[in-house]
Amino acid sequence: MKAIQAEGLAKTFRVKQKEKGMKGSIQSVFHPKTEEVRAVDGVSFSVEEGEVLAFIGPNGAGKSTTIKMLTGILYPDGGKVEVLGIDPVKKRKQLAYQIGTVFGQKEQLWTHLTPYDNFKFFAAIYDIPEREADARIRELGETFALGAFINTPVRNLSLGQRIRCEIVASLIHRPSVLFLDEPTIGLDPVVKENIRQLIKQMNKEFHTTIFLTSHDIGDIEKLCKRIIIVNAGRIVLDDSMQNLKYHYLNKKIVEMKLQEETTLAPMQGIAVLKEKGCHVKLEVDTTKMRINDALAHIDAEHVEDINISNVPLENIIMEIYKSEKGADGGLA
Amino acid sequence: MLTAVKNQVRVCVLSIKYNIMREMLNKVTFLTNICFMALNNAAFIIQWVILFHLKKDIGGYTMKEVMLLWGLAASTFGLACILFDRAFSLPDLIISGKLDAYLVMPKNVLLSVITSSTNTSAIGDFLYGILVMCIFSFSVGRFFLFLLFSAIGAVIITAFALMMGSLSFWFVRAELFGDNMVNCMISFATYPDGIFHGKVRFLLYNIIPVGMAVYQPVHIMMRFDLGSLLTVLGYAILISAAAVFVFYRGLRRYSSSSLMAARM
Numbered sequence: 394m395k396a397i398q399a400e401g402l403a404k405t406f407r408v409k410q411k412e413k414g415m416k417g418s419i420q421s422v423f424h425p426k427t428e429e430v431r432a433v434d435g436v437s438f439s440v441e442e443g444e445v446l447a448f449i450g451p452n453g454a455g456k457s458t459t460i461k462m463l464t465g466i467l468y469p470d471g472g473k474v475e476v477l478g479i480d481p482v483k484k485r486k487q488l489a490y491q492i493g494t495v496f497g498q499k500e501q502l503w504t505h506l507t508p509y510d511n512f513k514f515f516a517a518i519y520d521i522p523e524r525e526a527d528a529r530i531r532e533l534g535e536t537f538a539l540g541a542f543i544n545t546p547v548r549n550l551s552l553g554q555r556i557r558c559e560i561v562a563s564l565i566h567r568p569s570v571l572f573l574d575e576p577t578i579g580l581d582p583v584v585k586e587n588i589r590q591l592i593k594q595m596n597k598e599f600h601t602t603i604f605l606t607s608h609d610i611g612d613i614e615k616l617c618k619r620i621i622i623v624n625a626g627r628i629v630l631d632d633s634m635q636n637l638k639y640h641y642l643n644k645k646i647v648e649m650k651l652q653e654e655t656t657l658a659p660m661q662g663i664a665v666l667k668e669k670g671c672h673v674k675l676e677v678d679t680t681k682m683r684i685n686d687a688l689a690h691i692d693a694e695h696v697e698d699i700n701i702s703n704v705p706l707e708n709i710i711m712e713i714y715k716s717e718k719g720a721d722g723g724l725a
Numbered sequence: 726m727l728t729a730v731k732n733q734v735r736v737c738v739l740s741i742k743y744n745i746m747r748e749m750l751n752k753v754t755f756l757t758n759i760c761f762m763a764l765n766n767a768a769f770i771i772q773w774v775i776l777f778h779l780k781k782d783i784g785g786y787t788m789k790e791v792m793l794l795w796g797l798a799a800s801t802f803g804l805a806c807i808l809f810d811r812a813f814s815l816p817d818l819i820i821s822g823k824l825d826a827y828l829v830m831p832k833n834v835l836l837s838v839i840t841s842s843t844n845t846s847a848i849g850d851f852l853y854g855i856l857v858m859c860i861f862s863f864s865v866g867r868f869f870l871f872l873l874f875s876a877i878g879a880v881i882i883t884a885f886a887l888m889m890g891s892l893s894f895w896f897v898r899a900e901l902f903g904d905n906m907v908n909c910m911i912s913f914a915t916y917p918d919g920i921f922h923g924k925v926r927f928l929l930y931n932i933i934p935v936g937m938a939v940y941q942p943v944h945i946m947m948r949f950d951l952g953s954l955l956t957v958l959g960y961a962i963l964i965s966a967a968a969v970f971v972f973y974r975g976l977r978r979y980s981s982s983s984l985m986a987a988r989m
Contacts, residue, residue: 406980409897461981466828468977489831501826505747517739518830520732 396570396602397440397463401472403626404433404458432458434626435472442569445596445603447617447634451714455626456606460572463604464494477569490519493563497575500555501562504548508539508558511547512565519566526565533561537591553584560591570602571595577609589615610707622713630713641709645684647675649691650698663687671697676704736832737840741808744843755845762849763856766799769915770857784919791917792861794943797871798914800854801878801938806847809839809883813907815890816900819975822982835972839883851875867946874942877961881938884961884968885910891968894975906933914939934964 410426411417433455440446450456461467462474465481465488474481479488494501502511509530516526534543537557542550547558556576563571573592577585593616595601607613613620613634620637622630630637651671657663662682667674677687684701749755770792777788786794806813818824818838827837858871889903896902910933913921918940921929930936937960945953 457981461825464829466825466981467979485828486831489829492829494829496825499822499825503743503747505750506743510743514736514739514743517732517736518832520728520831 394442395439395475396442396444397438397474397476397604399439399459399463399472399474400437402433402436402459402462402469402474403431403471404455404462404467405470406430406432431626433462433469436623436626436628437472438621438628438631440602440604442602443596443600444619445592445617446605447613447620448604448606448623449608449613449620449710450623450629454623456623457574459623460494460574460604460606464492464572465489490566491569493566493568493571495556495559495563495571495573495576497556497573497578500559502547502555502558505546507544507546508550508561509543511558511562515562515565521566529565529567530561533564536594537561553580553587556580556584556588557591560588564595564601567599568601570604573603573605573607575607575609576605577607577612585609585611592616610705610710614706622710624714637709638703638706641712642703643679644704645677645679646702646704647677647684647687647691648700648702649673649675649696652695652697655692655695657691660690663690733833733836737836740837740840741843744810744841748843748845758845759849759852762846763853766795766850766853769795784917784921786917786919789862790943790947792857793946794917794939795915796854796857796861797874797878797943797946798854798911798939799850799857800871800875801882802911802914803847803850803852803854804875805879805882805886806844807851808843808879810844810847811842812839812883812886812890814842815887816893816903819890819893819979820900820982822980824976824979825981828979834976835887835969839887862946866949870942870946870949874946874957877957878938878942880961881934881964882907882910884964885934885938887968888964888971891971891975894978909933910935910938934960937961937964 406429407427408430409421410428411421432453436455436459448456448459458467462469463476463481465485468482476488477491479491481488502508503514506514512530512533513526516523516529521529530543534540537560539554539557539561542554547555550558560576576592577588580588589612592603592605596603603616605612605616617634619633620630621628632640646666649672651673654671655673657665657668657673657675660682662678662680664676664678665673666676675687675691677684773788773791773795776783777791781787783791811818815838824834824838827834827841830837854875855871858868886903886907889906890900892899892903913929913933913935918926918929918936926936929940937957941953941957944950945957
């Protein structure tokens with residue numbers, strides 16, 4: 394069954410325009426100018442139940458606007474959307490019982506209350522009886538290891554602890570779909586990894602559908618099996634992570650430490666990225682040259698150490714963002 | 726249906742309880758805020774004592790009636806700001822996208838929003854109002870009418886503040902106009918309505934609802950009239966319905982924001 398279904402989803406904002414300086418301010422009083430910005434432009438996609446989807450794109454691509462339309466925060470200007478078979482515009486409250494949201498940049502918890510009191514408040518919001526609420530808090534507290542700080546006011550918690558509490562608060566009613574909007578923003582690598590593990594566990598144990606937006610490639614690589622890339626309000630790529638890597642990982646990075654300083658002769662398919670003393674970093678385009686041929690060209694006898702790796706996913710995604718094809722929606 | 730209402734009330738009560746708990750975090754600030762607001766209001770008694778020494782009757786009001794007016798105005802605004810303080814800062818929520826948190830909850834957005842904050846000094850206003858009424862014009866019947874009109878007035882004022890605040894859904898910087906209108910209502914509420922005539926009086930009974938929130942209830946408390954009471958009650962229902970309509974119409978235009986925000 395489809396957890397999320399969006400067809401031709403669109404949202405336009407009217408943005409006030411003003412010439413620079415005081416003169417512009419005065420002019421805008423008498424002749425106000427507005428410009429229409431199409432934040433989401435006919436986006437269509439669907440998400441299966443239990444799927445973990447990465448919905449990514451550069452700043453201003455329309456990710457958050459899409460999430461806000463899916464959760465009933467914003468009214469779409471066009472198109473049709475259903476989450477768990479419910480129209481967020483017509484039945485916002487009914488949908489809210491079945492979805493959870495975590496906005497990394499916006500706190501939902503009361504900072505002067507302890508996580509426990511916050512969870513009790515959220516349980517009341519979702520009409521969960523007292524005894525059941527206590528049982529769920531205990532269960533989630535154990536899963537997310539909140540024991541040490543569950544009775545400390547939220548304002549005294551570290552960012553990582555707070556995000557864990559935000560996620561627990563959004564799970565108190567056992568949502569079927571969880572929307573995570575940059576959940577690991579500002580966290581250190583250890584806490585990030587911890588949060589990712591917890592999200593994975595949640596997906597596995599409760600079969601929760603995860604809709605994730607993030608600028609952190611680690612989140613996407615480690616959590617998601619499918620990726621949707623949006624740019625300028627349009628979907629430019631909707632594919633599995635496996636396919637993305639297969640189609641776009643046709644370049645290899647070769648890092649070598651040579652016995653002595655050498656200047657490599659230019660060759661089609663090999664690009665020298667960095668050359669410093671005996672250290673050389675190359676990019677081999679495997680569509681133009683096999684990796685074996687590239688190594689033969691380098692003269693392996695003089696190589697002291699070698700490392701061959703894929704191009705980081707981050708670079709691939711940046712390429713897709715930048716590509717004109719992408720901007721035109723040609724990759725979708 | 727009944728369970729849904731019960732659950733909604735439970736959440737609103739919890740929200741108000743947590744708000745007061747937050748305000749009580751610093752005991753000294755909490756108590757001084759309340760005391761100084763009551764003291765601040767009391768300073769105006771001196772002004773009226775001097776005025777009534779010069780003139781026996783101001784706009785048809787005696788000292789006792791003016792004090793009742795002051796008491797009701799303070800209690801009404803106090804109660805509105807204790808229970809529904811966020812209605813008075815709605816533009817900030819609209820402009821900075823802070824309505825998101827309420828829109829993802831399975832509860833009534835409007836009630837969740839307006840009960841999400843409280844104003845400590847308003848407790849001082851509310852207590853001051855009751856105290857003034859008890860000192861200057863106490864009777865058991867009047868006491869209960871006073872509480873009833875404080876509640877009705879709080880609803881009328883909140884509804885008006887909501888309508889003014891909702892303008893921010895349509896207009897940029899509309900909060901300035903809205904704030905002025907609400908402040909205007911507060912200022913007029915502390916003067917006897919008998920001194921206003923013609924267009925100003927029309928304005929106070931129709932556009933700025935101070936007439937129905939404060940003046941008319943004072944008249945009823947001095948000379949009880951069931952018809953007038955029902956009119957005030959009907960007006961409160963009407964203006965509340967209008968406020969709910971305006972808010973939800975505006976909400977369709979809500980555009981959220983990417984600003985970082987914390988629930989404080």
